[in-house]
Structures are given as structure tokens and as C-alpha cells.
Amino acid sequence: MRIGLLTEGGYPYVSGDARLWCDRLVRGLRQHEFDVYALCRTERQEAGGWIPLPPHVGRVRTAPLWTAQDDGVAYGRRARRRFTEAYGELAAALCTAPEPGAPQGAPESAGPEADRFGSALYALAELARDEGGLTRALRSETAVRALEGACRAPGALRAARAADVPDLLEVAAYVERALRPLSLDWYEDDGLGSVDLCHATSGAAAALPGLLAGHFAGVPLLVTEYGVRLRAHYLGTTDETRPVRALLASFQRRLAAEVYRRAACVTPGNAHARRWQERCGADRAKVRTVYPGMEASRFTEVGEAPDRADPYTLVWVGRVEPAKDLVCLLHAFAEIRKAEPRARLRVVGTAADAEGAEYLGQCRALAAQLFPDEAEGVHAVGDNPVSFEEIGDPEVPDLAEAYASGAVVVLSSVVEGFPISLVEAMFCGRATVSTDVGAVVEVIGGTGLVVPPRNPRALAEACLALLRDPARRERLGAAARARALELFTVEQNVAAFHGIYLEIVSHAPVRRVVVDDAGEPLPFGAPAEAHLPGRWTEPRLPGARPRWASAQDPAPTPVRAAMWPHAAVPAAEGAR
Template sequence: MHVLHGSRPPHATHVTLLTEGTYPHSHGGVSVWCDQIVRGMPDIAFEVVAVTGTGREPVVWDIPAQVSRIRSVPMWGPAPDGRPPTGRQERRLVGAYERFVTALLDPCAARDGLLSPFLRGDRAVSVLTSVWNRPGLMVREARPTLHDALTATTLLEHALRPLATAPPRSGVAHAVSGGIAVLPGLTALERHGVPLLLTEHGVYLRERYLGYRTAPYRWPVKAVVLGFFRLLAEETYRKAALITPGNRYNRLWEEQGGADPGLIRTVYNGVDPAAFPPAGPEPDVPTLSWAGRVDPIKDLETLIRAFALVRERLPAARLRLFGGTPRGGEAYRQRCEALAAGLGHADAVTFEGRVDDITDAYAAGNVVMLSSISEGFPFTLIEAMSCGRATVSTDVGGVREAVGDSGLVVPPRDPAAMAAAALELLGDQERRRRMGEAARLRVIEQFTLRQTVDTFRSIYLELSRARTAVHPAESAPAAASGTKRRHAGRHRAAFADTSTAPGPSAAFAPTAVGAPPPGPGAAPGPVVRSVAG
């Protein structure tokens, strides 16, 4: 689905946002970040290439005029146009695919419309079966079956569908997460020399590893798909002109994946302190509040177990949970509700859904909780801090960087530690007040929206200038692909040498685009929901 919106301002710097399961078709932290970036730069011309589930997802954000076009790339919609390869084309693609699959399983041609039809054919399954039964490969010990081969090949075909969409031809390609959304950006770099900017809020590869621990596939299938994500992450880190993680924790994964440390710059999320003013009086009843999407990655089960321990000491305590349940997450919410009931606290744990004003969610608690097992630099945390509420958070991603000394941080998946921290704050009103004031001051000094927007505007302009220096006649016919590859490396060098913008002091299984629809073309077996975004 293509949505045309505003017109591109003449001579404006052009940026194509590459998203997966987030903006502009879904709510959540990454979508909030995208909306902030776009609205904060009316002088930049934006397009969006959004990897979605079926392609029928509605646009749920008000789109500003500087966004000229939105292109949806459905992972589980109709297959891309194309024809099965034959003759020399088939032999060449079979050889390339065999090398590709070997790389997926052994750590030690979408341009012509051939790849997707090839991956839907028998030859691709035969290649995979042959490769993973080679002597010496660990996956061989799991005795892969024909069903495994069909499942893995189907998942790969869907994962590679973004290669069939037209890549950006100019400006800057900005992937707002790693993974599948990056594929059009890598293509744009290869064909047209468009510099690739990567922003990682969470670590996409890490979250795939977490998600596939419980995915309903046998090990041979997981080996292929996780191998694909590993190679994609490594290629993205190598090719990006600049990587802007949302916290320093992500740098460790990026450097381990092959990123040049000199091309990594931490840029924290930011909020407008005026939009998140001090929350005002606390509730009279001791209350813990939480805000976010109801998702396994948020680990509400640990929060509910911790609350049960809190209530042993404070029988009047309440736990209020604010946020929507995304499509496919209904079973998880029901599991959490059943856990609260089973522990005897159904009367005190309330799922209150989305609220019109998120500040109401933070004001509802004496203490704001964050229980996630994976995060980037969570908006809900810095929003609650801006509202002057004391917080208890799990020590994941950039949480400790955000909180500093202005809140309590506990290990993830530890109900006893979380309960002890919550009781500590609930029992000391003066300490809550001091922490809340320190938290708001920390946001004002270090994590404002203006700092974030100004930093990315500088990055966009610098990358655009670097590309213009390499391609002075940007509107001229494309040069040979070999020249493009040489120029791509010069973008990285030029940006690393000349950048001066300082940084301030989140389809597929499992993916943010959800499970495939039932019926013909769906992947064999169920697909796990996203842990990203």
C-alpha cells in the first residue's frame, strides 16, 4: 500500500525512514520516537518505507506535511511479482543461495524478480536440505526433516521480501531498527550510493535470540533463521555510514558485530519537559503504576509476582497497568490476569488499557514501575522521571544510564528484589519526593526532545553533504554499481572525518509485524510475536 501525503519541498534534505512493525501503523516507543523526529524537522523532506504484516494495517498517526509518501511492504501479504528463474539464471541463483545458506549454518537477485519465486520452489528446499546435512555441521545432529526445510525456506522467503521493494535513490536512508527494515537501505547503498544511518533502540539481534528461545520451531529451523539475522546484523554494522544507538549498552553488541567504534555515536531519546510536567499529589492509597504495551518482553508476570509480595506487607496496595494489548498479545494478557487471580490479587491488579493522556498513568502511582527483560532507552521511564515520580526499574539496556541516582534499579526477573525496592520507596514519602525532583532535573539537563532532534538534523545534513561531495550531480543517471560501492566507503570516511554534531550529555517470526494470517502462503506452524519496539 502506498499513501501519498505532502509534497517534497524543493531543495530540502531528503530522508527515507525504514521501519518494521512500528511507525506509522502502530503505537509504541519506537513509533513515538519516529513521530518526534519527523514533527521536529519541518525543513526535512521525509518518506517512510514500513515493513508491515499484511499490508492492510491502517495508518494510526497523524502524518505531518513533510512526509510525502508512505510505502507499506507486507511480510505476509501477496507474494512479490516475479517469475521462477530458468537455465543459467537458475544455476547462478542456486549457487548463490547455496553459499548464502552455508554462511547461515556455518559460522567458521531480488532486483530481477527472481528471488521470491525461487524460494517458493522445490530447488531452494533441496539446497537447504543438502547443506545442513553436510558432515561437520552441528545442525546435522538434530536430524533435520523435510518439514523443517519447508518451514525454514518459507520463513526466509518472507524475511527477504523487502528486497523486492524499490529502494531509496537519493538523500539518506535511516533505519530506525536493525533487522528486516534495513534491507531496502542496504540495497539503496549498493545500487545508488545512498548513505545508510542505523538507529538501534533495542538490540534487534539480541531480541531475536530471546524470542526464539520459546519459538515453536525445531533447532534446524532456528539455526537457519537466527543465522540469517546474525549475518544481516553484521552486514548492517559494516555498511552503515553511522550507527546511533539509543544507549551505551547497545554499543557492546554493535562492536561485537563488526561495527567500527569510530562510527558509533550514542544519541539518547528525549522528551519535552513541558509536556510532562510534575504530576502533582500522590494517590492516598499506596499504588504502583506501570505504562507500556502488554507484551512478554515487558515481563508483567514478574511485576505481578512482586506486587503479591508487596501486598503481604501492605494489604491496601494497588497495581494499575496502563497500555494497550497489541494484536496477537491477547493470550499473554489473559495469562497475566490469571496469574493475578491465582495469587489472590485480582481485586487489586487492574488492566486499564490505553489512556488519552499518558501523564495520567504516571500520576496514578506513588511509584512508577518498569519490569522489562529487554529495553533500549525507554520513553515510559524518562516520561515518568519528567513527571517527578520515583521509579523502580529493571537493569536492562539503557535503564541505568537513564536513571542514574534518581531511581532504584533491580535485576530483571527477580520478584523479591523488585518488591523490596517498591516497599522501600512506598515506606518513605520524603525519599520519593527527593528522587522525583532529582529525576525531573536529570531529564531537563540531559534528555530533552530538542537535544535529540537537533542532533539528528545535524546528522542528516552532514550525511547529505557527504553524499553530495561524492555525487555532485545527484540527479544524473546512476553510475556503475562498482563505482557505487567505492563511493559508499567514502561516505563513511567523509562522515567520520567531518562530523561535528554532538550527541546529548525497536512481520517476521518473532517480529513486530505479528503473525502471518491463516490460509495459503502462511508459514508452517505458528509464528511468535515481536519482542521489539
Template sequence: MPRGFESHPLRQENSSRNTSIFQGLSRTRRRVFQVVSPSPLVLLTTEGTYPFAPGGVTSWAQELLKRLRARFIVFALWGPQQIPKIPSLPRNVEKVMVVRLFSQESFPLTLARQPLLLEKLESLFGFLEGDLVAFGEGLYGLAKASGKASSLSGVFLSKEADEILRRRFTSVLGRTPVLAERLLTLGQLRGMLVNLLQIPPVADIAHTTVNGLGAIPAWLASRHYQIPLVLTEHGVYLRERYFALFALNLPPALSLFFSLFFKNLARLIYHEASLCTSVSEFNRYWQIELGAKPEKTMVIPNGIDPAKFPPAPRHLENPPTAVWVGRIDPLKDLLTLVQAFAFVHKALPHARLRLFGPVPQGNEVYAQEVRKRVEELGLGKTVTFEGPISPVYRAYHTGWATVLSSVSEGFPYVVLESLAVGRPVVGTRTGAVSEIIADSGRVVPPSNPEALGEALTELLSDPRLCLELGALGRERVIRKYTLENMVESYQKVYNTLCESGQRQRDESP
């Protein structure tokens, strides 16, 4: 978490702060919400995660949806790649709608002027000056007026749109953007929004799992139907977009344009949301830093079912073994982990590192790079690639400790699962990792192989310490991070919003 955050005044006791937030929700009069039923229909919006891609958000959604007293429409954003087969879903999921971003459909170029759409596009560009009112009017107006994706696509490709962008962006950029910059910007914006700007189905509550493009459908539903908007952030989307834009090495004009777009989109959602929940104090801190009002923020940690993670044996078998579980991905920074284990190998030549997890499509080159690094460091017999394992607790049982080397995390289930079986974790200081581990392991800076190797060497040299820290971790998970606690908290959010909507409706003239 940010340096000095341990003593930050925002770090209050969760229970007392959450109680006051629920009271504030029940009293809110900012908007007269429609009446909602005891089993509300929730529009749940996702982006590149549930119900298709494995990961923390999908695990969270799978466990939450099937246990909440609510019905769901899942509105899932997906990329241009083929849409995967929808897996088996809980009974209370009534519909899944999938919107593809950056799809390759060929829309005819519309030459006729469309004054209403152009007027709303002009408003949308208000984000360039930080005008959230105009920005919101533009998003909502385009969604209401577009009708067909081909009509909206034609507007983004029109000469009039190019002129609007040239005029509005010049003062922000400090020069007139050249034609190539304008066309690239409009093309990227079209790919993001042309299929997305539509009014979603009617619901009682809109709940977005991300504060970015995936939040737009939830925000549109909240505005159109006058229903509560709940934001749950598993990571800090805006920070991740900044990192992604930097990695793309875009022309400076495009980087500036889309940095402003995502910044003001995040501000709009933080401002309009009835409640901003996060999975950790780390994320809540950044929500407030980026514009959320503290009184509208609340931490609901993720949770697991301890019964599904039986305690690991209390006797540790040789050789000393560190376990890594996850998908092989650059964000997991396995190159740093392998480098760190080279330091471990020098101190403990008999120690082992076992890597459990799949190689997602598109990450094959990175996986080969990791294997190459293993061989270059002479660790071919020390580091093994085990592939996926099920049930996953079996992986944790094989080790003395679990390691997490990621450069970016939200609320990693791997840490919870390892602690739940009684195995300590050496993790990097990112996302909620420090909060979850606390005194149940070791936390080191990300991208620091020396520090990671030193912490691993400490634990793999001392089996008694591993068992002591693991016991503390299991007790901590059972006390604080159970699935039951998580579900009860979200059910209370929905119930409070339902009661508030009913009461405000009754009191309205």
C-alpha cells in the same frame, strides 16, 4: 547493563566522543556518496512499529520526523495480519510503503529453471559459513533480479533450491538435513524475504530503525544508490531474535539456520553502516560486542518535551500508590510485578498498585493470566486495572512512585515521563533503564519479585524519599533527555552526511 560495564573503557564522555565521530563522518572516503540536498530525502525503514503500532520506536519516530529538516519515505515491514489504517503523519512524510512478511498470497509454482536467481540464492547461503561478501551479493542480486514476487517465490519452492540448501547446510549441521527440515527452512526463508527483496525508491540517506529484516531495504538502497546508511537501534535486535528463537522451540536444525542468518545479517549491517547510533550505552556496548567498530558508534538518547509533563503535586496523598504504565504484554512481566506487590502488601497492607494501559490484540490470554494471579494472591482490592489514560502524565501524578518490571527494554519512555513529572522509578536492570534512573530511583534484577517488592516497599514507606528522588529525576531529564537535544543530534548526523556527500562528490575525478 552488563556487570562491570560502569568502568568499561568504551564508556567515554558522550560529547567528546560524538564530536570525534562527526569529524570521522565528514572525512570518510570509503564510498563516494551521491550529492544530497540541504533537505535530504530519507528512506526510513521500520519493522512492526511506526507508523502502525504504539511503543517506543513509534514515539521516537513521530517526534523526530516532524521536527527534522528532511523529507521521508517510510518503508514499513508488517506481518501477515491485516495492515492497519495509516494514521495522520507529519507533512514531510512523502510516502509510506508497506511490505507484508509471511503473507498468504498463493504464488504459482515455477518449474522452469531460473539460473540467475538460483545463482544468487547460492550466494545468499554464504551466511552459513560467515561469508558476508557472498551473503550481501546474494541479497542484492536477488533484489535486482527478482522482478516479480512470484518469480522469487518459485525459486524458494524449487527442487534446485532444496538441493542447494541440502548441500550447503550439511557441512554446518554435521549431517544431512532431512526433507522436512529443508522444506520448513525454505518456507520460512521464503516468508521472510519474498516480498522484502526489492530495490526501494531512490533517496539521499537510508536510515533503519532496527538491525534485522527491517534493515535489509535500507541496506539495499545504500548499496544500489551509493548513499549513506544510518542504523539506530532502540534495543539489541540480535539478542531479541535469539530469545525469540529459543521461545519458539523450533527443531534444532531450524534454530541453527536462522540463528546464523540473523547473526550474519547483523554483522553485515554493522560492517556496512556509515554510522551506528544507539539510544543508550548499554546498547552501544552490545553493538560493539556483536561486531560494530567503536569509531562508527554513537549514543543519541531518546528525549521528551518536559513542557508536556507538568510537575506532579509536592504533597503525596494516602494510600501509598505505585503506578505502572504500558501495554499488557509478556515482555513487561506483570506476573512478577503482581508477585512483588504481594510482598509489599504484607509490609504495607494499605498500599495500592494501579496498572494503566491497553491489552493489545493477541495478548488477551496473558491479561487474563495476570488477573487470575491477582485474585490467587488475594490482591483483588489492592491491584486495579485502569486501562489507557490520556494525557499519560495524569497516571504518574496519581502515584508515589512508578514501577517498571520488564524483562526486556530498549529505552523506555515510561521512565523518562515519570521522572519528568517528579516521580521516582523502581525499574529492572534491562536496556537503558539503569542509565536513565541513575540516582533517581531504584534498579533491581529482572524476574526477581523479592527484590522488586523490597525496593517498592522502601519507597512507599517514605514519602520524603519519593519526593527527593523525584526532584533529582526531573532535573536529570531536563538536563540530559530532552526532545530538543535528540532532534539536534539527528539533524547534525543528517547535515554531516550531506556535507560529506557533497564534498566527496566535488573531489571525485
């Protein structure tokens, strides 16, 4: 079958989210043909180019979310009226507060506002298709005035009523960026209209093309989320005002609810994400948890070799940022050090951004304060109980060696989605101590110790319990590796999606009918072998052709679409 893979800020670019996961999925499902439709987030990402793509990727079409030139589309009177009505309905759905009698736990997809948002979204998409784009209209004063009217209307959100002009301009600009996929030319019969299934790798902007492919061409949609965008919005710290934050959250809730409602299947990466999706309106009958697939072979040598690590060394591995709560870990280690003077802590990781670099500096300063004698060099060189290292250092040449350097791996986060570092530690056969956040308990499954977050004493006691009991560490490490090999490998991930693809397509209605010269349908005119190269791709009878193709159409050629405005270049040029 042909899969339309919809990505945002990741595959096939060299950098970005879910790049490795998508590449492993595509390479693992060579029996299918993939067309990639990628939304690019930044100019830097676009300049970085693509990773090498396998031959069964038929085409790649890309469009930037970071910029959009004025499309130059000037609406006539009727089109302006259509836009005003549709955008006004969209704004009203965003600003309307829940009804007083609505049950507390009602999903976001329930109620008239969900239908109102969806209807307005598809009305805007139809307008963009008919008129050639929405960019100028979404940036117009008409859009801002419609948003202002919705904020001032009776029954509007309390926070929305306080929105001033700068707030309205900020929200209107956000909505314009979020709705840029509506203006793309991806939804015709030579684009997403020709695929058998759309697979969106997130429930936000990447899912919008899938919604429109379903609306215009009846293509079923599969949505995979390893991190729920609405959750990230709530947890994020920004300088947005309260009205802006409330309106953006409302937009993301409404969009997520529409995506979940229209999707044929939703695949969260863990039960934690699943609960968020169900609260936003996902039907439990359509939700299938599919754990991320990770490459286990890189950790095989460490996982199967005898444990030669220092039995009193704790290891933390990850990206340094405030959510990882290394401050709590350092305070816990101070307690550990009092009870066990031989204990050591190795912090292996780098800062992802300026905030992370500042936080790393604070942690270094705190370590020097908590262990002043060691920091001042009273002990011998290399005897410092706390070390801050990076992958690639002489003692930590690779990721597997980082986990192998300690007897216990620690995770101290206060916020966590799917804890990748824990899974890597499990592949290495290491016992773990973690905080009870995100999907940690689901991942560990009884093969490690779990303590409350922001509790240095509990973290210290759990670490000491494992440091003092080598036999228990060995049992937990072996159980952890067995669990990881069963649930979190690339192979199980690929097999799960292969089965889901077949199930969705088997329930989807037939959208392509082969007809003869008289226009009569030909049963079995497009056999299952039609997707295989060779002689059987020709029509079954002379003169027979698909109804959706023109008789003058040349043979299909894979293309890579350039950035806005989507000029195509031959695939033979290879990946950039």
C-alpha cells in the same frame, strides 16, 4: 537534503512499531525533504491506512511483506545458473559453523563467511534487477536443495545437520519473505538512487533497501535501532524446532553484521542495544547512542505540581505480558503489606494479545489468593489493596494521571529493552523502584532504586524504604525529572539526528554532477539552494541539466506508490 526514510511495520501507517518516533522526527526536521519507503507487515495494518503527513514528505512508496504474488519471472539457463550459485553461497554462509580457532569474542562481521554472505546477497539483488524479480526462484525446489546441501556439507552447524525436509521448507520460506525487498523497483535514479541519505529505522528488513541503494547508487546508510532483532529472536518463545531456530538466528546474525558493516553510522537507542550491535560486528567508531525522544509536555502538569498522591500507594504502568513479571510484584507486595498495612498497589495496563490476557487472568487469581479477606469483600468498597485498572477508567483518565496516582512507580520486568514507562514516571517527577534489566540502570542514572530481577524480597525492601521516607522520594523524583528533561525529550532526539545527517552527507562523495550541452561538468551548477522551492531551482546556465536526468524528463512530482506492484498515484490525494 533529501532523506529516504526506510521503515518496517510502522510509519506512515496508523498502527505499528516506531510510528510516533518517526512522525516526531519528520515533523521536527522540516528543513529537509523526506521520501518514505515503507514495508508493511500485515494486511490489517495496510487496511488501517496512514496518518496525516506533513507537506515536506515528497513521496511514499510501500510494499507488503505479508504477501507476494508469483512474479511470473521464468529464468533462462544462464539466470538459473546465477541464482543457483548465489543462493548456494548464501546458504553455505548461513550453515557454516565458526572456525575452531576463532576467538570467543570475535564480532560476527569478522571472517570470510561475512564476505560470503554479503557477496551472495548483492549477487541475488543484481539478478533480481536484471531479470525482474526473485519470488519464484526463492520458492523453487532449487533453493530448498541448495539449503539442504549446505546443511549436509562438512563443517555445517551441528543443529543444521539435523534439519529434515519440513525444517528446510520452513527456513526457505522465511528467507524468501526476508529477501522480498531485493525484488522491489525502488533503487533507480527516480527512487532511492536520488536521495542524499537512507535512514533505516531498524537493522532487519528495513535496512535491506538501504544496503541496495548503497550498492547500486552509493547512497550512505544510517541505521537506527531501539530493539535489536537478533536479541528478540533469542528471547522469543516459539514452536520452531532446534534446526530451524539455529538457521534463522544465523540468518539474522549475518544480515545484521552486513548492515552494520555497510552503514555509515549506527545509532542505538541505549547502551544495552549498543553492546548487542558491537557483538554483531558494528564498528565502535561508527556507533552513536541517541536516546528515544518522548513528548514531555503531556507530563508537565503532574511533574511540576505538588505531590498529592496517597503516600502509601505503589503504581505499575505498562503492557501486561509475562516478561513484566507481575507475579513477582504481587509476591513482593504481599511482603510490603505485612510490614505496612496501609500500602496499596495499582496495576494500570492492558493485555496486548491473547497471551497477555491469559497472564492478566493469572495475576488477578494470584491477587485474590494472596489477599483473600480483601478479595471477599471483608473491607469496605474501594479498600482492596490491589486494583487492576486501564487508562480511560474514571480514576485513571489519562497516562499522566496514572503516574500521579502513586507515590512510587515500580517496574518488575525480567526482560526489558528501553523502559519507556520509567522515563514517563521520571517526567512526572516520581521516585522509582526497578529491576536491573535491559537499559534500566542507564535510564535511571542514580535517580531511583534498582534491585535484581525475580527477587520479591529485594523489591519489597526497596519499595518500603521509599514509602517510609517522603523526603528521599521527593529528592529522587526531582532528580529523575531533571534527568529525563535533559536526555529523553523529542527536541534532543531531533537535534541529534539533524547533526548526524549533516555529518554523514558531508563525508559522502558527490554523486550528482551538472553538465552543460557539451557534456562538460559545471562547478557549482547544483547549489545548496537546489532543494528549496522557487526560481533558484532552475539550472544555473541555459541548457544545463543534471547528468542523471533526461532532457525529456518532466518536472518531478511527489507520488505515493501503491502496494505491489507499485502503481503510483498523485500525492494531492493526501494521506489515506
